[in-house]
Amino acid sequence: MKWVFQFGRILTVCFLGETLAALLPLPIPASVYGLVLMLAALKLGVIRLEQVQDAGRFLVAILPVLFLPAAVGVMDLHAELTAMLLPCLLAVVPVTVLVMGAAGLVTQWVRRTQKGGAGHE
């Protein structure tokens, strides 16, 4: 039963996220509101870590599987994708690498600078 109640708490936060997404006129989805609400609830002690930890860890662990049905959906869009194959390819391959590099290097650089170059991780 412990797992059911943990899942229930997570779903309640999801529902609150959906409610915020419906009420606020911003292009922010329920999942992002939910993530922020869950973080706030844990921080404020409304939910204790052990009240969601097991079910939450399970859900996070199976995350890659959950994307499979959506990834298969790419097959229904092959006409649109081939119509702009080169721009899509450029956007997906080099740009993704650039973004990852930029975000990672800036974070690493700021952290090292803040430490005044005192040693390394």
Place this chain on the structure above:
Amino acid sequence: MSEVLASFLSRSSAWGAALTIAAFGLGTLLQRRTGKAWCSPLLLGSLLVMAILAVSGLPYTDFKASASPVSYLLLPATVSLAIPLYEKRNLLRENAAAILAGILAGVLVSLGSIAALSLAMDLERAQAVTLLPKSVTTAIGMDVASALGGMPSLAGAVIVLTGIMGSLTAPWVCETLRITDPIAKGVGIGTASHAIGTAKALELGETEGAMSGLAIAVAGVLTAALAPVFAGLLN
């Protein structure tokens, strides 16, 4: 025969979810056997399901409906990314400036390079704004694309492909650019390739996974705020 099967399957509520898990399992097995990083279970599993649907002639919509219990868990799973993040809250607090600077840099590079690409290739506005939010989580990205006059379903496909690309290239990018700090790795992976990349970051380590999860939310919100500015540069 195939019509009988198709009509039976369109009423079955189990085959889509079962096929999803079986295909992912086979992908995991192949990855273990070959030891190759590009053998991602998500990529191999998706290709396998695509092949099965193409050969059998079963429509994707039937598979999607039958696999909906799997997709249903996406929302609670994304919300649960707050849990590893909360467990790493001290790291987050101590490194807030570095993390925010990194995510902002990534978002600006993403929007800037897509805008530059669109101008260089003379893309139509609808095509350009479809690609603009390609690094953020599907829900935000599709909303941003449609709000700016793009094609949300194509945006969704490009976002999924970006995620797979990010998860495949993450170890190589970090090694080549000498990104050794776990916080920086997580920020890079999450900013570039949202939740699909985050699944990979979680494999690399708890800190990487937590920071990548945070980057999904922050990069998503920053992109929603800044995409209209870059869309304005296009014409």
